[in-house]
Amino acid sequence: GEPGLKGEIGPTGKMGPTGEKGATCDCGRYRKVVGQLDENVGKLRNTLKFVKNVLLGLKETEDRYYLLVKEPKKFRKASMNCKLRGGTLAMPKTNNINQLMADYINQAGLTRVYVGNGTGSYIYADSTPLREFAVWSQEELLYSTSSPATNVSCVELLNTGTWNKVECETPLFFICEFPKSRRRGRGGTAASTS
Incomplete structure (x- = not known):
């Protein structure tokens, strides 16, 4: 016999449940x-x-770094070397800084270095006078009445923390100082100087 007629299409099934929301970030x-x-x-x-x-x-304080340069140079070349590095010959202007530098020399096993205590009339490398702080050795104090000859008008710092006049042509190691950047935040603390 003939095939039967097809039945009507049934109603559409229900929608499935909504899927979970995908993660936007693998935080x-x-x-x-x-x-x-x-x-x-x-x-x-x-x-x-x-x-x-x-x-x-390097040694450091609240606002400066100090670098001992172990290259013997005459005073003028030592001063120029510090300038080329972006600093100046170190200037011990307070007892604390002077002691820090003397300790630095001792720790390096040295006895003396050039410092930026100027020449001639004894001004610092930054042109300020040696008025407020000076620690000349006893020998220097004994002979301080005579005016210094130009060839001994430079200054060395001894590991004892005292200063001596020295011939500027003497090759010595030296300490440079560098100002710290002013960009540091207020919360920053200076590292220990030990």
């Missing part, structure tokens, strides 16, 4: 990356501090 992973970056920056800071204070042997 946990990013937080981990940022945390790792912070940790790395901290390690870099410590490494930089190690390089400055141990390998380079």
